[in-house]
Amino acid sequence: MAVASQPLRILIGKVGLDGHDRGVKLIARALRDAGMEVIYTGLHQTPEQIVNTAIQEDVDAIGLSILSGAHRTLFRRVLELLKEQDAEDIALFGGGIIPDEDVPTLTAAGVKALFRPGAPMEEIVTFVKGLKPQG
Amino acid sequence: MQERKSRFTSLSGFDTNRVYSHHDLKDWLPEEELGAPGEFPYTRGVYPTMYRGRLWTMRQFAGFGSAEDTNRRFKYLLQHGQTGLSVAFDMPTLMGIDADDPRAHGEIGHCGVAISSLDDMERLFDGIPLDQVTTSMTINGPAAVIFAMYLAVAEKRGIGLERLDGTLQNDILKEYIAQKEWLFPPDPSLRLITDTITYCAEHVPKWHPVSISGYHIREAGSTAVQELAFTLYDGLTYVETTVKAGLPVDRFAPQLSFFFNAHNDFFEEIAKFRAARRLWAREMTRRYRPSDPRSAQLRCHAQTAGCSLTAQQPMNNVVRTTIQALAAVMGGTQSLHTNSMDETLALPTEEAVKLALRTQQIIAQESEVTNTADPLGGSYYVETLTNRLEEAALDYFRRLDEMGGMVRAIERGFPQREILDAAQRYLREVERKERIIVGFNEYVEPEARQIPILRIGLEVENEQVARLSDLRKSRDSFRMVGAVEALQEAASCGENVMPYLIEAVKAKATLGEICLALKEVLGIYRDPVVL
Numbered sequence: 001m002a003v004a005s006q007p008l009r010i011l012i013g014k015v016g017l018d019g020h021d022r023g024v025k026l027i028a029r030a031l032r033d034a035g036m037e038v039i040y041t042g043l044h045q046t047p048e049q050i051v052n053t054a055i056q057e058d059v060d061a062i063g064l065s066i067l068s069g070a071h072r073t074l075f076r077r078v079l080e081l082l083k084e085q086d087a088e089d090i091a092l093f094g095g096g097i098i099p100d101e102d103v104p105t106l107t108a109a110g111v112k113a114l115f116r117p118g119a120p121m122e123e124i125v126t127f128v129k130g131l132k133p134q135g
Numbered sequence: 136m137q138e139r140k141s142r143f144t145s146l147s148g149f150d151t152n153r154v155y156s157h158h159d160l161k162d163w164l165p166e167e168e169l170g171a172p173g174e175f176p177y178t179r180g181v182y183p184t185m186y187r188g189r190l191w192t193m194r195q196f197a198g199f200g201s202a203e204d205t206n207r208r209f210k211y212l213l214q215h216g217q218t219g220l221s222v223a224f225d226m227p228t229l230m231g232i233d234a235d236d237p238r239a240h241g242e243i244g245h246c247g248v249a250i251s252s253l254d255d256m257e258r259l260f261d262g263i264p265l266d267q268v269t270t271s272m273t274i275n276g277p278a279a280v281i282f283a284m285y286l287a288v289a290e291k292r293g294i295g296l297e298r299l300d301g302t303l304q305n306d307i308l309k310e311y312i313a314q315k316e317w318l319f320p321p322d323p324s325l326r327l328i329t330d331t332i333t334y335c336a337e338h339v340p341k342w343h344p345v346s347i348s349g350y351h352i353r354e355a356g357s358t359a360v361q362e363l364a365f366t367l368y369d370g371l372t373y374v375e376t377t378v379k380a381g382l383p384v385d386r387f388a389p390q391l392s393f394f395f396n397a398h399n400d401f402f403e404e405i406a407k408f409r410a411a412r413r414l415w416a417r418e419m420t421r422r423y424r425p426s427d428p429r430s431a432q433l434r435c436h437a438q439t440a441g442c443s444l445t446a447q448q449p450m451n452n453v454v455r456t457t458i459q460a461l462a463a464v465m466g467g468t469q470s471l472h473t474n475s476m477d478e479t480l481a482l483p484t485e486e487a488v489k490l491a492l493r494t495q496q497i498i499a500q501e502s503e504v505t506n507t508a509d510p511l512g513g514s515y516y517v518e519t520l521t522n523r524l525e526e527a528a529l530d531y532f533r534r535l536d537e538m539g540g541m542v543r544a545i546e547r548g549f550p551q552r553e554i555l556d557a558a559q560r561y562l563r564e565v566e567r568k569e570r571i572i573v574g575f576n577e578y579v580e581p582e583a584r585q586i587p588i589l590r591i592g593l594e595v596e597n598e599q600v601a602r603l604s605d606l607r608k609s610r611d612s613f614r615m616v617g618a619v620e621a622l623q624e625a626a627s628c629g630e631n632v633m634p635y636l637i638e639a640v641k642a643k644a645t646l647g648e649i650c651l652a653l654k655e656v657l658g659i660y661r662d663p664v665v666l
Contacts, residue, residue: 018246
């Protein structure tokens with residue numbers, strides 16, 4: 001039995017206070033359509049809730065959407081919590097309204113990828129698929 | 136001659152013919168479907184003179200950082216010829232959370248101004264004559280609390296409430312449908328809205344207590360038809376609730392206003408504004424038989440489509456915004472916000488906002504489209520589109536009626552799913568290049584051009600937290616607690632909460648404290664997950 005045949009499990013969530021969920025839901029649908037198991041958290045999650053759910057659900061990656069400008073604080077907090085919980089094997093990626101100059105700092109801190117308005121869905125799906133090597 | 140495509144469709148998916156003629160308007164009677172401008176069914180506009188009498192209000196939505204930062208931006212906009220104010224609040228404020236709440240960390244002042252107490256509201260309007268400007272406040276969940284703060288500021292300055300003019304968005308149904316910023320469950324939320332409507336009818340007669348909004352529905356990915364249908368149906372729901380609460384329709388309906396999106400499909404958007412006016416006039420008349428003609432007149436604000444802007448080649452957004460703004464004007468809007476070119480990246484800079492305002496001024500002063508009312512009235516194409524939009528919206532009305540009304544439909548996730556499906560259809564069309572977006576999926580340039588963006592520092596948050604801590608120390612806590620308890624009492628026995636809210640904010644209860652106290656009485660809500 002090849003372990004790699006297990007579908008990827010991805011937590012998709014909205015962290016923070018903003019309720020703009022058009023993008024995140026379309027991404028959740030696209031990942032699901034690509035054969036992944038998608039756990040969608042719904043709105044207004046705290047970083048603590050996100051990390052706890054991610055661990056409980058044993059996901060391979062967390063994808064977060066933030067459109068309120070609070071990305072610098074929130075992504076860092078999720079990374080810290082993953083570290084505290086010894087769950088750094090869970091990859092973190094995200095998207096939203098994120099200015100160019102914030103991208104290098106966040107990726108240096110450990111965010112695997114950041115997708116901004118207009119990122120093609122195919123690119124996001126390909127990126128997520130690449131998170132787990134197929135064997 | 137071979138055509139470029141096998142099928143031409145409007146942005147909302149209507150098939151579009153090569154040409155339209157009188158054959159498309161069979162049995163169409165202009166006296167019934169149009170009337171004159173200012174006459175039932177108001178298809179051609181709510182005023183006989185339209186922009187010959189008065190131009191639309193140029194109202195740029197603004198708010199960021201601290202109350203002082205936003206106060207400066209307001210004064211800047213007023214100096215440059217803006218004619219009305221429009222407040223954007225930050226996420227914690229929109230969610231009824233104080234700046235020193237842990238959930239607010241990192242969000243203070245980012246997508247609007249932070250207002251946690253009456254003191255903040257006073258600083259926000261410092262030096263601005265509240266009886267001479269009109270103020271629009273985009274807030275929904277805690278709308279009644281923020282409105283109470285505004286009224287308390289006016290009272291403190293000795294300005295009679297009857298002189299205040301402006302708009303409270305206060306449209307909770309579209310929050311459950313699209314924008315997702317609510318505090319309480321739908322039924323108690325509707326009651327708070329009825330309270331604000333009733334309070335305004337008695338004490339703040341020039342105020343518009345609800346701005347029934349399609350803007351956010353469209354931004355969430357809906358079609359023009361869904362925007363039109365869900366918005367007007369929301370409006371009818373507010374009217375029904377208020378009439379049932381005992382207020383005669385003519386006491387409040389003239390003060391209801393609407394807020395629509397102005398998107399890319401030029402003619403479809405113009406038709407949407409026209410169809411909205413006709414549909415509202417007909418439905419209000421049919422359902423409530425008002426004696427005041429203003430009860431059936433749909434007045435609206437419009438904003439160009441934020442979701443149509445691209446992060447790529449941001450200067451192109453100026454052009455998009457111009458076309459959209461022109462559609463709103465040709466559609467007969469009463470008020471307009473034009474987006475700034477940098478808004479897919481961050482809040483707009485002063486320069487970008489000025490250019491957006493200048494766009495409106497150029498349309499108003501140079502294009503001469505303002506010289507005649509409803510310039511496209513009688514166009515075979517625009518009239519056909521107007522008819523189709525109205526029919527399609529009525530079809531949604533019937534489905535919503537069958538579900539038992541909008542609240543029940545929301546609980547079933549119906550409008551949410553319809554919108555998400557439309558958003559997905561649109562995304563696929565763009566990905567397949569069935570719809571071209573310049574600079575995005577065609578005419579792409581490798582290097583993004585850098586434009587300056589507005590930054591909000593963490594010092595805004597620190598300052599705001601410190602201020603709130605001072606306020607908590609210096610206020611008379613007995614008075615504050617007493618006022619909040621009186622408010623809870625009023626909320627639980629169904630009294631109008633507005634007078635109690637005004638007392639509570641004057642006693643320096645914070646936004647967060649008041650909202651928490653109300654949640655204890657009114658409950659909280661989790662939405663159905665629609666994927």
